[in-house]
Amino acid sequence: MKIRYLVVMLIILSFVSIFVGVSNISPLDIFNLSEEQAKVLLISRVPRLFSILIAGMSMSICGLIMQQLSRNKFVSPTTAGTLDSARLGILVSMVLFTSANPFEKMLVSFAFALLGTFAFMKILEKIKFKDAIFIPLIGLMFGNIVSSMSTFIAYRYDLIQNISSWMQGDFSMIMTGNYELMFVSIPILIVAFFYANKFTIAGMGEDFSKNLGLNYRQVVNLGLVIVALVTASVVLAVGVIPFLGLIIPNIVTIYQGDHLKKSLLHTALLGAIFVLVCDIIGRVIIYPYEIPISLTVGVIGSGLFIYLLFRRKKYGL
Numbered sequence: 001m002k003i004r005y006l007v008v009m010l011i012i013l014s015f016v017s018i019f020v021g022v023s024n025i026s027p028l029d030i031f032n033l034s035e036e037q038a039k040v041l042l043i044s045r046v047p048r049l050f051s052i053l054i055a056g057m058s059m060s061i062c063g064l065i066m067q068q069l070s071r072n073k074f075v076s077p078t079t080a081g082t083l084d085s086a087r088l089g090i091l092v093s094m095v096l097f098t099s100a101n102p103f104e105k106m107l108v109s110f111a112f113a114l115l116g117t118f119a120f121m122k123i124l125e126k127i128k129f130k131d132a133i134f135i136p137l138i139g140l141m142f143g144n145i146v147s148s149m150s151t152f153i154a155y156r157y158d159l160i161q162n163i164s165s166w167m168q169g170d171f172s173m174i175m176t177g178n179y180e181l182m183f184v185s186i187p188i189l190i191v192a193f194f195y196a197n198k199f200t201i202a203g204m205g206e207d208f209s210k211n212l213g214l215n216y217r218q219v220v221n222l223g224l225v226i227v228a229l230v231t232a233s234v235v236l237a238v239g240v241i242p243f244l245g246l247i248i249p250n251i252v253t254i255y256q257g258d259h260l261k262k263s264l265l266h267t268a269l270l271g272a273i274f275v276l277v278c279d280i281i282g283r284v285i286i287y288p289y290e291i292p293i294s295l296t297v298g299v300i301g302s303g304l305f306i307y308l309l310f311r312r313k314k315y316g317l
Helices: 003-018 027-032 035-070 082-096 102-126 134-156 160-167 180-194 196-202 206-211 216-238 244-256 260-284 293-311
Strands: none
Touching: 003 035, 003 260, 035 102, 035 180, 035 196, 035 216, 035 244, 035 260, 082 102, 082 134, 082 160, 082 216, 102 134, 102 180, 102 216, 134 160, 180 196, 180 216, 180 260, 196 206, 196 216, 196 260, 206 216, 244 260, 244 293, 260 293
16 A cells, blocks of 8 residues: 555545534634634544554554564564553552652653563563464563553552543543643654664564674664653553554555565554544444543454464464
8 A cells, every 4th residue: 555545545544533523613613613623623533543543553563563572573662561560650659659740650651561562572582482372472461461460559549530541542632731641652653763764674683683793782772772762651541442552653664565664654544544443433323422542442343453463373373
């Protein structure tokens, strides 16, 4: 699929997203907005659109980086414990740093997400049986252990409802003033683009990378830092969005190939389009109520995940 088609789809879906909601605003009203309609657009609809685009692009690229570095097409923040570790970090910041601002919470969440991702990569190095399906199963078990720790701590400190809100990804509460932290992802993703070729080389293995003069460990660590920081910012702002970093890179790989730099822009655009579609479906299917984005992405994503599992032999996973 060519870039221009993805861009056109993204523009159309973004336009639709702006005008879908309980408050009745039509495209014709843009030229004659009432005060209330202007507030709805500027305080809710536009911030929601920005957060959807950033979350879709950033989490998809994180999945692409993780798959490249781990050399496994089914590794992502969802199947490597990164999302669960980020959520544990938010819980710890709520317990230990009760007056922490969102940026400080993000730093704590980032530290835990990074530790969790590093732990998974170390586990990956120790496993001799590196089957394409076995590795993500290990990651899911690791994530469940981390999630169980979160649940235990939340239960002890009466924070079950608070942590549940971060477990469920939701854009309905996004408004001006509570999503801007997500913009941290943009410069980080730019760095990822410039390091894309190095990530591609690192994905060919440590020995191969060193023979080409690449500092393998430094590049891998940078990739994990990017994944952890982006994941922390997204989880803090909108919650957990499952499967996104897993299915989008795999779909792009089918028609674009494995070269990370060539597929980076495709992955970002398709990720944003996918989240936009899921969000619009969630907003209209039981209108005027909403289905959380984690549910719509989870249902559609799990179906695509099963499809990819059955397809894996066909495109060499």
